[in-house]
Amino acid sequence: MLIHPWDTPRDDTWRQWLATHDFGQLAVNGPPGEPPFVQPLHFAYDAERREAVTHLARPNPLWPAIESAPDVLLSVVDDYAFVPGPWQAEPGTPPEHGVPTSLYAAVQLRCRAHVVDDPTEKAVLLNRQVGHFQPEGGSARAAAGEAPYGRLLSGIRGLRLEVTEVRAKFKYAGKRSQAVRDRVATGLEDRGRARDAAARGHVLRVGPTTP
Template sequence: MFIQPWDAALDEAEWQTWIAEGHDFGLLSVNGLLGRAPLTAPTHFVPDGERLLIHLARPNPVWESIEYDPNVTFTVIGDYAFVPGPWRAKPGTPADEGVPTSYYAAVQFVCLAHIVDEPEAKAALLRRQMAHFQPAGDHAPVEADEPPYGRMLSGIRGLTLEVREVRAKFKYDDHKPVEHRAAVADRLTDRDHALDEPTARQQRRRLNRIGPWKP
């Protein structure tokens, strides 16, 4: 992922907070076997210290590739919007000469994958996931030797992704003048399509922290 200086995370807390705010669904990318294309798998995940916890169905085709090469990337994308060219036209130039762009936040975790197959270890992984996604505890006990989940464990495999590197990008035109960024955020709010409003919030948040961009 290419990151311009003005698109970089301002600190580790920025991307960590963004993930913690509910961005817990991403795309697992694994290296393809020799002569084959890379494989991807969309899935929820749970941050757990320096690891990400996920599980996938046993028939998923990613397993053979992970066993061959456990180096993987997990990507989370959100708060994105298309910004039309006229919104970005420079002052004094025709609106139709403006160059469109995409705004988005993205965090990539470069990881070493560890497959979890032992039943109790899988149950422990699922308990951690359930505590994240169903904190009210409104589910049956997740135990390796008890129904209903015990008999289902053979149909899944767990993964702990040991995070080796984090690449975070917040692409919201932070190198543009303050007035320009504020105006685009207002236009996103007015348009209010799909993820326009959360995108506008990210742009305003970055604007408040950065102010005028200083190379």
């Protein structure tokens, strides 16, 4: 992923963003001559432990690939929006000369995958996930050998993804003039498509950066 200086977060924005964006794609190297495996999944990221936890069904074809090549990539992309060319035309430039572009936030976590098969450890991992997604409770805790989930643990395998590198990109017109940024923000507000409001929030928050 190419990250220009003006698209690089200047603070811990990516951590705050990732805390509320917990669905991504896990990319794992495929066998020689084959493309990578890509698995959509929910995960729970723990900033203090620098790891993400998740689980998959035991029959999932990713398992042999993960065990063969445990260096994997967890990719999360959201808050994206298409920007028409006229919105990006600089003052004094014909609108039709503006260049269309995409706005988006992306965080890529390079990880070392650790497969979890021990029933007790799997239960702990699942409870961490449920605690993240259902902090209000409402579900029984998983425990090996105990109802209601104990008998289901054999059907899954857990994954601890130890984060070894983070690459974050927030592409929101950081290199454009304030006039263009204002026009883009107004255009997103007026258009009002799904994710336009989130993209507009980033445009307003991220000030211009000199390359």
